Each structure stands twice: as C-alpha cells, then as structure tokens.
Amino acid sequence: MTDAAPIRMTYREACRQAIRDALARDPRCFVMGEDVGLYGGCYAVTKGLLEEFGPERIRDMPLAESVIAGAGIGAAIGGLRPIVEIMTCNFSLLALDQIMNNAATIPHMSGGQFAVPVVIRMATGGGRQLAAQHSHSLEGWYAHIPGLTVLAPGTIEDARYMLAAALDDPNPALIFEHIVLYNAEGELDPAVTSVDIRSARVRRAGGDVTILTYGNSLPKSLAAADVLASEGIEAEVIDLRVLRPLDTATIFASVGRTRRCIIVDEGWKSGSISAEIAARLAEDLFFELDAPIRRICSREVPIPYAAHMEEAALPRTADIIDAARGLVRPA
Amino acid sequence: MSDRLKLDRRHGQHLFREMLRIRAFEAKCVELYQAQKIRGFLHLYDGEEAVAVGIMSALDERDSVVTTYRDHGHAIARGVGMGPIMAEMFGKQEGCSRGRGGSMHIFDRQTRFLGGNAIVGGGLPLAVGTALADQQLRPGAVTACFFGEGAAGEGEFHESMNLASLWKLPVLFVCENNLYAMGVPIELAEADTEIFHKAQAYRIPGEQVDGMNPVAVEFAARRAVESIRAGGGPYFLECRTYRFRAHSMFDAQQYRTRDEIAQWKERDPLARMQAWLLDSHLMSDAELEAIKAEIDREVEAAVAFAEAGTWESEADLERFVQMSEVPQ
Numbered sequence: 001m002t003d004a005a006p007i008r009m010t011y012r013e014a015c016r017q018a019i020r021d022a023l024a025r026d027p028r029c030f031v032m033g034e035d036v037g038l039y040g041g042c043y044a045v046t047k048g049l050l051e052e053f054g055p056e057r058i059r060d061m062p063l064a065e066s067v068i069a070g071a072g073i074g075a076a077i078g079g080l081r082p083i084v085e086i087m088t089c090n091f092s093l094l095a096l097d098q099i100m101n102n103a104a105t106i107p108h109m110s111g112g113q114f115a116v117p118v119v120i121r122m123a124t125g126g127g128r129q130l131a132a133q134h135s136h137s138l139e140g141w142y143a144h145i146p147g148l149t150v151l152a153p154g155t156i157e158d159a160r161y162m163l164a165a166a167l168d169d170p171n172p173a174l175i176f177e178h179i180v181l182y183n184a185e186g187e188l189d190p191a192v193t194s195v196d197i198r199s200a201r202v203r204r205a206g207g208d209v210t211i212l213t214y215g216n217s218l219p220k221s222l223a224a225a226d227v228l229a230s231e232g233i234e235a236e237v238i239d240l241r242v243l244r245p246l247d248t249a250t251i252f253a254s255v256g257r258t259r260r261c262i263i264v265d266e267g268w269k270s271g272s273i274s275a276e277i278a279a280r281l282a283e284d285l286f287f288e289l290d291a292p293i294r295r296i297c298s299r300e301v302p303i304p305y306a307a308h309m310e311e312a313a314l315p316r317t318a319d320i321i322d323a324a325r326g327l328v329r330p331a
Numbered sequence: 332m333s334d335r336l337k338l339d340r341r342h343g344q345h346l347f348r349e350m351l352r353i354r355a356f357e358a359k360c361v362e363l364y365q366a367q368k369i370r371g372f373l374h375l376y377d378g379e380e381a382v383a384v385g386i387m388s389a390l391d392e393r394d395s396v397v398t399t400y401r402d403h404g405h406a407i408a409r410g411v412g413m414g415p416i417m418a419e420m421f422g423k424q425e426g427c428s429r430g431r432g433g434s435m436h437i438f439d440r441q442t443r444f445l446g447g448n449a450i451v452g453g454g455l456p457l458a459v460g461t462a463l464a465d466q467q468l469r470p471g472a473v474t475a476c477f478f479g480e481g482a483a484g485e486g487e488f489h490e491s492m493n494l495a496s497l498w499k500l501p502v503l504f505v506c507e508n509n510l511y512a513m514g515v516p517i518e519l520a521e522a523d524t525e526i527f528h529k530a531q532a533y534r535i536p537g538e539q540v541d542g543m544n545p546v547a548v549e550f551a552a553r554r555a556v557e558s559i560r561a562g563g564g565p566y567f568l569e570c571r572t573y574r575f576r577a578h579s580m581f582d583a584q585q586y587r588t589r590d591e592i593a594q595w596k597e598r599d600p601l602a603r604m605q606a607w608l609l610d611s612h613l614m615s616d617a618e619l620e621a622i623k624a625e626i627d628r629e630v631e632a633a634v635a636f637a638e639a640g641t642w643e644s645e646a647d648l649e650r651f652v653q654m655s656e657v658p659q
Binding site: 028061062064066067069070071072073074075076077078079080097098101102106107108109110111112113114115117146147149170171 | 440445455459463464465490494652656657
C-alpha cells in the first residue's frame with residue numbers, strides 16, 4: 001500500500017467527519033441538539049448532515065437542555081447511541097442535573113445494572129468577545145464528577161477520532177470543542193485511524209520545564225515553547241487530552257524528568273483542573289520538584305466583552321513564557 | 332376500547348393482593364426503620380397503592396418504568412422481588428442495587444425498572460429517552476413515568492411533556508396527585524390545580540382518574556397503553572390519590588389535619604376492595620385469610636433474606652463508577 005498524503009482539514013471539518021463516520025457505521029447513532037439540522041449547527045459542525053442523513057438521524061431539538069441531555073441519557077440506556085450536542089457549555093448548566101444525577105450516577109447507584117453510553121459534545125471557551133455568559137470553560141468543573149469521561153480534543157486528530165472512541169466506550173463522555181479551535185487547520189496522518197481516550201500526549205519534547213495544557217491553551221503553549229527555544233529553554237508541552245481520568249503516569253514521567261511544571265488552563269484558577277493537577281504533583285511528586293508549580297489560568301472574573309479586557313482575562317502566551325523563564329532561570 | 336379488563340374473581344383478588352403486598356411491605360418498613368435496620372430517607376406509599384397496581388396491570392415485560400423516590404409500591408407491583416428490595420433498604424449487597432441506592436433508588440434490569448429517582452422531575456427526561464429508544468428499537472413498548480403533582484412545577488416536566496408530544500413518544504405520564512409536595516399543598520404551588528389540564532396544553536390526551544380505585548386506574552391505563560402502543564403518542568393520567576402516612580419518617584405533618592387524613596382513609600383502596608370482593612362473593616373469608624397469611628410469609632421471607640444478606644466490601648467502592656460493558 002502506498003503512503004497516502006496527509007489530509008488537510010479544519011478542526012470543524014474533523015468534528016463533522018467524525019460524526020459522519022459514526023452515523024454511517026452505526027444505525028443506533030444519531031445527533032440531537034439545538035440547531036444541528038436546518039441551521040447547520042451553531043458552529044457549522046453539522047452543516048450538510050441533515051441533507052445527507054435525514055431528520056431521524058440529525059434531530060433538531062427545542063430549546064430545552066434538560067430534556068436534550070436527559071432524553072439522550074435515556075435513549076442511551078435504552079440501546080441507542082445518541083450524540084447529544086449542547087450548543088455550548090454555557091447552556092449546559094441547564095442540563096447539569098441530568099448529567100450529574102443521571103448520567104454520571106446511574107451505573108454506580110444501580111449497582112452496575114445499567115450503563116449510560118451517552119456522548120455529549122459541547123463548544124467551550126472564550127476569545128471571540130462573546131462576553132461572560134458565552135465564554136465559560138467548564139470542562140474542569142465537569143472533571144470533578146466521578147462517572148464521567150471528560151475529553152478536550154486540542155488537535156485535528158483528536159477532533160477527528162475521539163468521538164469514535166467515546167461512542168465505543170460504555171461510559172458517559174463529554175467532549176469539549178474549543179470555539180477558537182474550530183477554524184484551526186492542520187494535517188491528519190492517514191496512518192492514524194483511531195485514538196484512545198485515556199492518555200495524555202507529549203506534543204513537543206523538552207527537558208527544562210513541562211507545560212501541561214489542553215484545548216485552546218495548547219497552541220498558546222506551543223507558541224510559548226517556540227519563543228522559549230530561541231532563548232535556550234526547551235519546554236516539554238503535554239496535551240492532557242483527557243481531563244477525567246487524568247493520565248498521571250505521563251504527567252509524572254515528564255515532570256519527574258524536567259522537575260519544573262507550568263499548568264495552562266482556561267478555567268478560572270480557583271478549584272480548577274490545574275489546581276487538581278498541582279495537588280497531585282504536590283502529593284505524589286513532591287521530592288522530584290525543583291521549583292514551585294506555576295499555573296496560568298483565566299483571571300477570576302466573568303469574561304468581559306472588550307477585546308483587550310477579554311485578552312487580559314484569558315491565559316496569555318506571554319505569561320506562559322514569563323513563567324517558564326522564572327522557573328528555569330530564576331533571578 | 333380494550334375488553335381485556337375482566338373483573339372476575341381471579342383478577343379482583345389479584346388487584347387486592349398486589350395492593351396488600353405493598354401495604355404489608357410498607358408496614359414492615361416502618362417497624363424496621365424504627366429498629367434502625369433501614370436508614371436515611373423512607374417514603375411510604377400507604378394510600379396510593381391503587382395507582383401503582385392499576386398501572387402495572389396494564390403493562391407487560393416489554394415496557395419500562397421510571398418513578399420517584401416513593402418507589403416501593405411501583406417496584407413491588409412491577410415484579411421486583413421483595414427480598415432484593417428489602418435487602419437494598421438494609422444496604423446489603425444482595426439488594427437490587429447492591430446496597431448502593433437504598434429506599435429511593437430501586438433499580439432492576441430484569442423488569443426494566445429504572446429507579447427510584449430522588450430529584451423531583453429528574454426522571455421525566457429519562458423516560459422520554461427510553462421511549463425514544465423504544466420507538467426505534469422496540470415499537471409497541473411503553474415507558475410508564477410516575478411523578479407527583481409537585482413535579483409539574485419543574486421545568487423538566489414541561490420540557491419532557493413537550494418533546495414527548497412533538498415526537499409522539501410512547502410515554503405514559505402518570506401524575507400521582509396526592510395534594511401535597513412534602514408540606515406544600517397544591518393550591519400554593521399551582522396556578523391550575525387540575526394537573527391534567529397541562530397535558531392539553533401539550534396536546535397530549537389526558538384524564539383525571541380516581542386514584543383510590545384500582546379498577547378505575549387499570550381501566551384508564553389499559554385505554555392509554557393501547558393508544559400509545561398503536562402509535563398514538565404519549566398519554567397523561569392524573570391519578571387523584573392521597574398518602575396516609577407522612578412525606579417521610581421526618582415529617583411532623585403540620586401542614587394537614589387529622590380530620591383530612593381520616594376522611595381520605597374512608598376511601599382506603601384496600602378496605603374498599605376487600606369489602607367489595609367479599610360482598611360480591613368474589614373472595615371468601617377463607618381466601619382472604621389465605622392471602623394475608625401468604626403475604627405475611629412473603630414479607631417475613633424478605634426480611635430474613637435482608638437480615639442474612641452481606642455487606643459489600645469497601646474494596647469495591649469504586650466498582651461500577653465506570654462500566655466495562657453495557658449490561659442491559
């Protein structure tokens with residue numbers, strides 16, 4: 001077989017292709033969400049799919065997040081494989097009871113009698129001047145809940161293949177697609193046809209400091225690593241990919257070598273996933289650390305509209321660079 | 332209209348027996364709660380037996396049941412064994428939910444019994460979902476979704492009713508209107524206290540039923556289920572009933588009078604059914620005694636099963652947080 005050329009596509013197209021594959025492969029699969037059909041998807045992920053698959057497979061829902069999530073959960077219990085779309089994580093708060101008290105809880109609470117193989121996709125994040133009620137990053141919050149698998153695809157490859165892995169898994173999975181990443185373009189290695197939903201990945205190897213991150217903070221971290229390299233600091237950038245369960249083995253292996261760690265997380269700093277990771281490093285890798293852990297998170301404010309204020313509120317590449325310099329070459 | 336409801340000796344005694352099984356089980360629960368064998372919250376079904384029994388009589392093994400935290404009656408009437416239910420309430424791993432859920436969270440895969448939900452209104456979206464799956468995978472199957480009139484205040488009630496109607500999903504919505512949401516009487520909670528009116532707003536056929544009469548409930552249920560199975564979409568039954576006991580074991584019942592309770596007890600479904608069966612010679616005194624004795628034995632056996640049960644190992648605490656397969 002000849003080597004196929006890498007395929008170029010956007011993150012959005014990767015998400016769409018993942019859904020198309022799922023619908024083509026499994027008749028139990030269908031998409032349910034607001035504006036997924038006629039509108040083509042709020043972020044155009046499902047554009048064209050209604051025409052291709054019909055209204056039974058691409059189901060436009062009323063604006064009713066609780067029943068959108070809950071019916072998806074019930075349908076999954078009943079033998080279908082719904083791909084629930086909550087338009088953005090900002091609206092998911094209306095579905096939180098169904099996600100936490102039903103999806104995450106029923107398997108354990110029923111003594112293992114019922115699995116909930118539902119997949120819920122949500123757009124997440126800030127950076128498009130959509131103001132406070134449309135700019136949350138709640139994936140870290142959801143990662144607090146036992147029973148859920150929480151996924152944050154940060155690359156085209158993960159956008160393309162995480163969905164299939166989540167659908168194959170018997171557990172409820174949340175997939176957080178960052179709104180800024182939808183337009184990102186990249187190449188898919190044709191040799192890769194699946195990904196796992198358990199491991200973190202080293203996206204850039206380095207020996208001086210480990211940067212742990214996910215989602216739209218990944219490109220910022222990689223950009224920071226490039227600048228740092230020109231100064232002779234080699235940062236290892238790890239894409240967490242899976243926020244629950246955390247791949248502590250990969251995290252510890254890296255930080256155990258570099259002995260310095262920066263966590264870049266778009267959630268608000270207090271009680272965030274970065275706080276969880278920092279706690280685990282302090283608990284289990286304390287004696288390997290040569291410097292305090294640094295966290296670059298969103299400022300503890302509702303995310304504002306004005307461009308410069310929003311930029312100041314969200315994690316900044318410059319702050320990642322400064323943190324790395326401070327750790328590797330303390331004054 | 333179905334002619335399958337034959338109120339003959341066999342069926343009449345069946346309805347009576349099923350209600351008495353529930354009543355006897357609940358009485359035993361009170362005893363065991365006071366003896367601290369059962370802990371946490373305990374919500375008893377005394378007075379409402381006709382609803383669970385009447386509805387379940389119209390369902391078959393294809394169907395699914397979603398209910399509230401006041402779920403013992405539904406579970407028993409659905410065919411979940413008294414032993415596993417009692418063991419569950421004791422917290423034993425031989426309980427239907429491995430002791431993980433307790434009184435409020437009876438789950439049973441065999442009988443498609445999906446809880447046991449402690450969030451008021453939280454089961455309705457779930458029921459809409461199982462009905463959606465049934466529509467695709469098991470046409471003809473129905474999901475019976477029980478909830479109290481208090482749930483009609485929750486947003487999830489409205490979202491679920493609307494979607495079920497829109498997509499013509501096979502849900503039998505059963506509102507057990509016992510007039511009190513914990514201690515709030517319906518007049519303080521609902522602008523329209525005739526709950527079945529809400530069904531009309533969603534274009535769901537709905538009726539009010541005498542929830543103290545198992546025959547009335549079953550008759551309405553059969554008609555509703557037949558309509559749903561034929562693809563008629565969801566149906567709504569508001570069963571007017573009353574709980575003779577407190578909301579739970581912690582309730583001082585300051586919100587209602589003894590007189591009111593006494594008045595409703597005159598309509599006790601069990602007493603009335605018993606009297607009617609005896610008067611109509613559809614049950615003899617001897618048969619009545621035999622039924623009671625059999626039920627007493629069944630309840631005692633359930634308690635013995637629970638007592639003999641074992642505690643799940645702490646080492647298994649994280650088991651089933653995530654599943655390795657889809658068992659259902």
